[in-house]
Amino acid sequence: MSKVISDQDFTHIVQLSNLEIKPEENFIKDQLSQTAEYIEVLNELDTQNVTPTFQVNHKKNVFRSDEVGESLSQDSALSQAPQSHQGYFKTKATIKK
């Protein structure tokens, strides 16, 4: 486990996070390294035969019946969108023409 987050790692994380980091925010990189170093403390504990707990009230496969219920109208769903077009949310193109 690498304790210090490299410049390359940092650039990759920023990209995966879909964020922009201004040059004056670069100190965040060192803070991430410090935090990564702190959490190393967990390696003091042996967890070889321990199963992970993802959910504390141990619910599994919560289903509902396939019935149409009350939902937002199209107008209401679009009411907070900065841009809409013919009843749809308008997004940036994800495929080049």
Added chain:
Amino acid sequence: MNLNELNLQQARQGLKDKKFSAKDLVTACFAQIKKHDQDINAFVSTFEKEALKAAESVDISLPLGGIPIAIKDNFLTKNQLTTASSKLLDNYLPQYDATTIKKIKAAGAIIIGKTNLDAWAHGSSTETSDFGTTKNPWNKNHLPGGSSGGSAAAIAAHEAIIATGSETAGSIRQPSSWCGVVGFKPSYGRVSRYGVIAMKSSTDSPGPIAKTVDDAADLLEIMSGHDPYDATSIDEAPWKKPAPLSNLKGLKLGLPLCYFPPQIQPEVKEAILKAVDIFKKLGAEIIELSDVLDPKYSIAVYTILQRSEVSSNLARFDGIRYGHDRSFFGEEAKRRIMLGTYSLSSGYYDAYYTKAQKVRTLICQDFDKQFQKVDAFIGPVSPTTALKVGASEGQAMFGEIQDMLVEPSSIAGLPGISIPCAFDKNHLPIGLQIIAPQKREDIVYQIAKIFEDHTDYHLQKPTL
């Protein structure tokens, strides 16, 4: 006494006896807000006109009929600004109410405003709010704690009768401790998360912040219950508070020695030990627990899991359906999203995320083991009383360290409460916490209630 200074029980009785009207109550709360909230900054927004209008036609026979309530600004309120104290949502008018808000409205409560929090509930100070820091009513040079700092300050300053908070790891109990009010964190799943802006979904627990233990319990009754819109919601009828106890004979209370870390403020330790004496006098047996898993591991588990879940939950904020784009995230949110993305990324997932989930199992098992010996834990909520404004700046893990004594129980999904148990030499409040096994809010209530009945810390008021 001004009407805004009443607790829930007194306000309900007064309305019933027609000593005053719901409008009088709402008016009194707004008078207090107008007088003091410029300094305290507990509220992000207030709804005076709507609240006064609602007061005119409210049915006071309902459980919370006519009672002014302050709502943490991460609960969605239909057509009323909901920001999570982030500029990214400074224009967001939700199209629906959170399940808890629906219940609170159906119970007749009147929403007077939305309270400040650390932006996205990331923090324990309210200093990361994009709308300014909330000040502690007991001393405005000090912090209220967080993330539900606005709600705790609003209750301490008597700007509302009751309030909602939400806790992921300390966000109800820690600000309640620092502001000298009662904060009741229910078991995970007891109160629906639907419509509460998601932070760390596997521990997020909405709950009440109030002036007394009974007030908090009464609001918890209203907020709780199964919700089909929240798949992790406990499949049980709404929680009902049990009858109070007249003594604690036969009850074993555990005092975890590692909840008194070396950096603890000596007055906090003394206050808890004095509370221990009160519990002994009430008949409880006190058992020192010397083998509880060190909270330092919970800090690390919480840090990994919180960041990981945040990176996923905040991915939805893309400025397409509501709010502004991702450039509006503040520094704290960016830091958390990035660490979470890192711990979930290929090559690091097992070392961080899976490892933390395994240690979570150890934390749960440790509680199970301890609860074989005792009925509940008692201890301090926070190692210190309220720190000064500015204390969190530049500290990437401020909240995690402040919340070290509440993180283990949050990670395990246990119910807990913070109640006032003393003041330090600067007259800042000290909070006592009580933690019980999962779904045992009844024990938490009974122990807290009898302590409150035998002390008067909850009756003291700050000089604003």
